[in-house]
Amino acid sequence: MSHQNKLAAVCVAVTLTACGGGGGKDSSSETAKPAAPIPTSVITVSESTTETRDLPDAFASLNGEVSSEGDLLSGSLVNGNLSVTVGEVDRPTETTAKVVNGDGKAIATLKVLVENTSAAPVIQTLEVLESQRANLLALSDLKALHKLIVDSAYLGSEISAAEQDSLLAQFNTDQLNRFPQAEMAFDEALTVLREYNDGTLGDDQLNPAQVIAELNFLAQEGHALVVSTAQNLSSPLAIPQNYDLQVNIDSSVVSRFIGQQDLGSMSGGQWSYDPTYQHLSLIQ
Numbered sequence: 001m002s003h004q005n006k007l008a009a010v011c012v013a014v015t016l017t018a019c020g021g022g023g024g025k026d027s028s029s030e031t032a033k034p035a036a037p038i039p040t041s042v043i044t045v046s047e048s049t050t051e052t053r054d055l056p057d058a059f060a061s062l063n064g065e066v067s068s069e070g071d072l073l074s075g076s077l078v079n080g081n082l083s084v085t086v087g088e089v090d091r092p093t094e095t096t097a098k099v100v101n102g103d104g105k106a107i108a109t110l111k112v113l114v115e116n117t118s119a120a121p122v123i124q125t126l127e128v129l130e131s132q133r134a135n136l137l138a139l140s141d142l143k144a145l146h147k148l149i150v151d152s153a154y155l156g157s158e159i160s161a162a163e164q165d166s167l168l169a170q171f172n173t174d175q176l177n178r179f180p181q182a183e184m185a186f187d188e189a190l191t192v193l194r195e196y197n198d199g200t201l202g203d204d205q206l207n208p209a210q211v212i213a214e215l216n217f218l219a220q221e222g223h224a225l226v227v228s229t230a231q232n233l234s235s236p237l238a239i240p241q242n243y244d245l246q247v248n249i250d251s252s253v254v255s256r257f258i259g260q261q262d263l264g265s266m267s268g269g270q271w272s273y274d275p276t277y278q279h280l281s282l283i284q
Contacts, residue, residue, distance in 0.1 A: 044113040047089045053082040068097035090202035119203035124249040126208045132254045141256040142222040144283035153233040178218040185214040
């Protein structure tokens with residue numbers, strides 16, 4: 001074969017290859033692309049409210065109606081601005097809401113965390129009580145009053161140092177009859193609080209009143225000891241007759257004396273004792 005004929009054969013082969021010659025499949029068809037996932041977002045709302053949220057950019061062009069499982073919430077999404085009305089819950093609740101457009105197609109998903117705000121004061125009360133647990137079980141207020149009476153008698157030479165030590169040792173709170181019940185009430189209340197936070201119990205199970213009641217029963221015995229000691233020592237110090245526990249969740253103050261209206265009053269955010277009970281200011 002001449003040089004010119006060889007060159008022609010090469011050109012024909014190259015042309016056939018470039019045109020898909022040889023009967024091969026047509027590779028120009030495109031594979032269908034999967035549909036893009038719908039956007040999702042997580043929001044936290046309060047129960048029994050209507051709230052609005054500006055959702056992320058992925059929601060900016062979306063419009064539709066919002067609804068959730070069990071009709072806990074409903075609302076609308078307009079160009080990324082969400083407005084929802086939330087129902088009442090009895091515990092921290094998590095639900096899923098869908099955004100559906102006018103054609104009935106789900107175009108977005110929301111994971112919604114609903115806060116049980118109505119239970120907040122009860123939870124705060126339990127948390128304040130727990131923070132003061134050691135002092136409350138020791139009846140620190142009453143114990144300090146008992147010590148003030150005994151120490152005053154010693155300083156007035158009414159009793160000896162040995163008698164002072166003996167009288168102080170009598171105020172041993174964990175030996176009082178109601179001490180086990182008070183401890184148990186604390187433990188049960190905190191177990192319920194943990195289960196509430198886990199979403200397994202409703203807020204009607206939260207019961208700080210039971211803890212306070214048991215602590216007041218315990219204080220009856222402590223108060224009786226204070227009164228008996230004061231009488232035996234002829235103490236001039238006035239003994240409060242009302243010793244029910246006062247819990248102030250705003251200031252986190254728990255006391256048997258502060259807040260008792262027959263002992264003093266609040267002025268300018270500060271508690272002041274009446275003159276008869278001024279000595280109580282020494283034991284806070």
